[in-house]
Amino acid sequence: MTPKIQTCRQDQLAAFLDGRLTPREEDDLQSHLDDCASCRRRLDELAAAEDSWTSARSFLKDDAYDRTVLSGYHDSSDHSDEQSVIPPQIAQVLNLLQPTDDPAMLGRLGGYEVSGVVGSGGMGIVLKAFDRPLDRIVAIKVMAPHLATSGAARQRFSREARAAAAVLHPNVIAIYGVSTDASLPYLVMPYVGGASLQKRLDSQGPLPVADILRISIQLAAGLAAAHEQGLVHRDIKPANILLDHGVDRLVITDFGLARAVDDASMTRTGVIAGTPQYMSPEQARGDAVDARSDLFSLGSVLYTMCTGRVPFRADSPYGVLRLITDTKPRAIREINPEIPEWLCRIVQRLHVKMPADRYQSAQEVTALLTQCLAHVTQPTLHPLPNSVASLPKRLSARLQILSSVTIVTAAVIIFAAMNRPGSKPDQISPAPLAAAAQSAVASTAAPPDETVEQDERTIDESRNVSPFDPSKLDAWDDQLDPVLKEVEQKLQEVLPTD
């Protein structure tokens, strides 16, 4: 029993903060604080100024940079057997499900009975559920709770889900419904039982030419339908391509949702799992993208089907991005001589760094590949299309002219930039050169759809949801080792040593 101090002892407050009270006095003061609001206020004021409390709150609060990754991080380091543990992200979503009467089910979401978890990714998790009124099995993609707290991310989820729902095509996953009002935004899609192209490649390696063509025709056709609606997929990769029954029918999933994912998944898993591997150079640079970006990714998927390995491979996501922007992948026929030369040419054309020099539409690619497939199945009846039968010499000449025009334009702009007020030429780093060169490229290329561009910029706010990953920073050190060594060597020269 501690006797309560009835009178306020303001002098004790300061002494308490400095740790100058006896344990007994501390106890007494704390019981007094239980009841005395004015002393509590006074104590706050004495401890720190008002704005320091505010600073502490805003600076110490784990923002989106810290939160998610740290939880995922602990999980993976604490448990070696990942299969037996429910990842926190999944547990979090499952905890938010409503109770169900059906003992065989995990819970209820909207009107759907959730029976299992199909998988999880940077954006959220995919649940398998039963749509009782319509008696069908569906897949529900639930937005990750950490993303759902961001208004911008929700808006984007909603906007892009609606856009995806507008694409009606057998090779694009249908959207049955979208719910963005509830605490867990979600998207309802048909449940596709088959394996992804990624699984198929993992187990089978390079595919036969006819299969490659069948898959890419459907892929290009699905993309064409989406592009017609002004929708760019942005994350075409084998894991997003589901093979319903063998290669008879394929559906592209994750339509248009990729944008919200890219930051989150890349940072979250730290290393490669976020697969920047299928990105286009313009994506890798962080520039605005259009439909032709998907065509580059299509080229990468084709390459992987031909060779059994991804075209751009490096130890770190950063390394991959650099390869994508700066290098050509190893020739397909060096890896798999069975791939015909004309198919390699198609891949090369899709893989041109400048969008203006690729095939210009998915529709064009669909038509071309369809003719190629006809040739492969009945060579005598159907000749190869002229455009791929041999390398058109004009193309390479045209490319050279175009790039020299670009260089001249870029030089002019750089010159202008160097002469801008308040900037000395030696301050120009390579980065503005690249930016200037890009604007030059953009100005020589066909003007992109204005409305799409605009959308892009407003959407960018939700990049703020990307988490902060301390382990990422350590990875930087690894990659920057030569630079750091160089700095340290110079330090050693400059600072006095023994």
Add this chain to the structure above:
Amino acid sequence: MTNSPETRDSLLLQIRDPDNRVAWDRFTQIYRPIVYRLARRRGLQEADAYDLWRSVLLSVSRSIQDWQRNPDSRFYHWLRRVAGNAILNALTRGPRDPAVGGSDFLNAVHEVAQHDEDAERDIEREYQRQIYRRAAEVVRQSIQEDTWRAFERKVVDGESTESVATDMGKSIGNVHAARSRVMRRLQVVVAELLETER
């Protein structure tokens, strides 16, 4: 990670003045997250953030001779100035988005002055944040985990004193007293850190 602090220190260990060694370590510890957050908040991608940090390091490397010729300021102070300039240059280097036409580019050039101020403010803010976070680590290690949790839940997460107290089985006075004391301690450490930074 292959680069433990030990391997990294090996070169610098030969430097006579331990203050300079410590200064370099402190610099990388504080500025790496600053650069990362700055870049990400501005909507740059992972790879750009990395590039930014790389260019900061390269700037340091390039200008070390200047410091040698004219060591008018302390090493750490000098590091901060070089880093600040490098970040500022990188953040204000013009339009990130490819301009559709030449006029956009020129408009962007005129906006540079404005951007400078924003960028400077952002850098300062991220710097403050990093100092606070470092101070929090120091304080946290010196007190009981419970006390820290009470502070965190009340002050940082904004929970009510009542719910924290009930949940942790403590009295309201106890939770309140604990958080004030942690706050005071935090202030002291922040002030100390800022002092050594100067």
